[in-house]
Amino acid sequence: MKFGLYSSIANPPRGEDLPRCVDEVIEEAQLAEQAGFDSCFFGEHHQDKDGFLPSPLIVCTAVAAATTTLRVGTSVILLPLHHPVRLAEDVVTLDVVSKGRVTLGVGLGYQQADFDAFGVNIADRVELFEEKVQIMRECWSGKAFSFDGKHHQIDNLRIMPDPIQQPHPPIWIGASARVSARRAANIGDAIVTTPSTTLDNTSRLIDEYKVGPWELPKGWIVVAAGNRKKDRAGTTSNPSQITERWLNIEVDLNQDETLAHFAKIGINEKIRAFLGFAGHEWLHKFDPDAEAFPTPRGWERCNTIMSFKLDDVLMIEAIASKVGGGAAAAFSGFCKVFDQVPDIDELIADPKSANVPEAADTLYAVCALLSTKAKMENLGSILEYCGRFESQTFTAMIMRDVRARFGKELRRNPAFKKWVAEGGGKELLV
Numbered sequence: 001m002k003f004g005l006y007s008s009i010a011n012p013p014r015g016e017d018l019p020r021c022v023d024e025v026i027e028e029a030q031l032a033e034q035a036g037f038d039s040c041f042f043g044e045h046h047q048d049k050d051g052f053l054p055s056p057l058i059v060c061t062a063v064a065a066a067t068t069t070l071r072v073g074t075s076v077i078l079l080p081l082h083h084p085v086r087l088a089e090d091v092v093t094l095d096v097v098s099k100g101r102v103t104l105g106v107g108l109g110y111q112q113a114d115f116d117a118f119g120v121n122i123a124d125r126v127e128l129f130e131e132k133v134q135i136m137r138e139c140w141s142g143k144a145f146s147f148d149g150k151h152h153q154i155d156n157l158r159i160m161p162d163p164i165q166q167p168h169p170p171i172w173i174g175a176s177a178r179v180s181a182r183r184a185a186n187i188g189d190a191i192v193t194t195p196s197t198t199l200d201n202t203s204r205l206i207d208e209y210k211v212g213p214w215e216l217p218k219g220w221i222v223v224a225a226g227n228r229k230k231d232r233a234g235t236t237s238n239p240s241q242i243t244e245r246w247l248n249i250e251v252d253l254n255q256d257e258t259l260a261h262f263a264k265i266g267i268n269e270k271i272r273a274f275l276g277f278a279g280h281e282w283l284h285k286f287d288p289d290a291e292a293f294p295t296p297r298g299w300e301r302c303n304t305i306m307s308f309k310l311d312d313v314l315m316i317e318a319i320a321s322k323v324g325g326g327a328a329a330a331f332s333g334f335c336k337v338f339d340q341v342p343d344i345d346e347l348i349a350d351p352k353s354a355n356v357p358e359a360a361d362t363l364y365a366v367c368a369l370l371s372t373k374a375k376m377e378n379l380g381s382i383l384e385y386c387g388r389f390e391s392q393t394f395t396a397m398i399m400r401d402v403r404a405r406f407g408k409e410l411r412r413n414p415a416f417k418k419w420v421a422e423g424g425g426k427e428l429l430v
Contacts, residue, residue: 004039005032006075006195008052009059015051022053022062029063033070041075041105046114057090064098073103075192076174080109080125081118084132084152085159088139092163100164105192106133107174127151133171133187140168181205185212253284256400258296263371263401267303273368274334275299276397277361282327294323302331338365344373351385367394371401380415383424395424 007025011017029040040063042056053059060072072094077087094102108125109115115122131149138145144158163169173188175181176197184191191209193202216222228250255275262272275283287293301322310318312332320328341362347354348370357363370382379402386395399419403410410416 002038004037004041004071005029006041006043008043010048010050010052012050015049018051018053021051022059025059026063026066029067029070033067037070039071039073039103041073041103043075044077045111046117057094060102061094061097064094064101069101071101071103072098073172074105075172076105076107078109078114079106079132080120080128081114082132084135085139085154085157087132088136088159091136091169092140092159092161095163095165095169096161102165102169103172104136104169105172105174107192108180124151130183130187133173136171137168175205175209178205178208181208182212185209253280253296255280255283256397258283259397260400260404262296262299264404265300267300268306269368269372270306270335270338270365271299271303271331272371272401273338273365274331276368277334277364278330282323282330285324285327287324290324292321292324294327298323334361334365337361338368341365341369344369347385348373348378348381351381351388354385356385356388363389363394367398371398374398374402374405376406376409376413379413383415383419392424395419399424 005028007028009018009021009025011021032040042053042059044054044056045052046054056074056077060074063070064072079087091102091104106129108129109122112122115125120128128151131147131152134149135147135152135154138147139157139159140163142162144156145154146156147154170189172190172192173180173184174192174194175184176194181191185208191205193205224246259272259276262275282294283299284296285294292298299322302319305315305318305322308315308318316328316332319331323331337359341357342355344366347366357366370386374382382398383395386392386398389395399416
């Protein structure tokens with residue numbers, strides 16, 4: 001970390017004895033240099049009754065002449081009030097005089113009287129500011145340039161001499177608002193904030209500056225999931241500079257898509273069959289007062305638990321810790337049904353005569369096992385068996401899971417193409 005000084009050369013209330021103030025500032029700068037300080041900065045104001053000196057570069061020159069290592073700079077020059085070529089020449093002159101110790105801090109300005117005194121329209125200050133920064137960089141580029149802007153026209157100009165600092169003296173952009181911090185990130189070399197604010201606001205400006213210039217690669221988007229504060233779940237408020245860049249939307253949970261995703265990532269068929277049978281109630285049932293309640297993420301944790309070698313009692317307790325006692329009890333009852341379903345391999349081998357369960361819970365269990373067992377080579381047998389279902393919604397459920405697993409490869413399967421051509425579940429597969 002480097003430390004610097006900011007000096008306002010003025011003498012309230014009437015601006016008396018300013019030469020003494022200048023002498024004191026120079027002595028302070030020399031002492032700061034001896035103490036290891038990095039820099040000393042001066043600002044610009046006009047028509048102040050306390051005698052605030054309006055030409056900070058001249059003060060910088062005086063301090064630079066009295067020191068050898070201390071950097072000197074402006075914090076800030078009111079850039080819209082200055083011609084960019086004249087200012088670029090003054091700064092490069094000081095860069096030479098100080099042997100490369102100058103930093104140029106520039107700001108928009110905010111006092112109407114300052115703009116009136118120089119005949120500048122305050123409404124144009126942002127456009128003027130951005131053009132002038134660009135022109136000064138060109139002035140210090142070491143080559144001739146032309147510029148055709150809204151407020152400045154320059155033809156084939158080459159500024160001499162070249163700066164001591166390369167590529168040029170640093171340009172610090174003054175910022176007291178978020179939009180200014182973003183501007184500093186985009187066109188400046190650093191940000192300089194105001195002392196007339198709170199530490200909290202300064203921290204926000206620095207965060208805004210850090211985020212400002214970063215852009216996602218072309219075609220990229222970032223999707224982030226979070227909790228709503230009203231859900232009383234774990235939340236962390238986004239900083240304002242992040243919130244302004246988000247598109248915040250709430251997405252309803254889709255049961256079919258969730259089960260297809262579960263099939264794709266290999267979630268246990270008992271879980272998938274239970275959630276298909278039990279419906280949305282046990283897939284996601286928010287309860288802010290419960291220690292645990294069913295969510296898709298909770299069921300994924302249950303999938304891990306089911307890979308452990310636990311006895312029945314411990315298994316249900318562990319599952320309850322992730323999705324709540326009610327869901328765990330309902331799931332346990334369903335698993336007893338699941339364990340009584342016919343042998344799926346025998347069913348696939350004899351699809352014409354294998355038994356089709358009448359009970360909905362058993363049929364859900366059979367469908368979950370069929371989607372797990374499905375391969376490209378046995379899909380015809382599975383679809384033949386499914387053709388005997390009273391409701392083809394169960395067939396569509398199986399095929400949705402199969403599609404999630406096999407993707408585009410499924411389109412080349414003859415049995416699948418025949419099923420789609422005959423209208424099988426097409427409304428669910430679009």
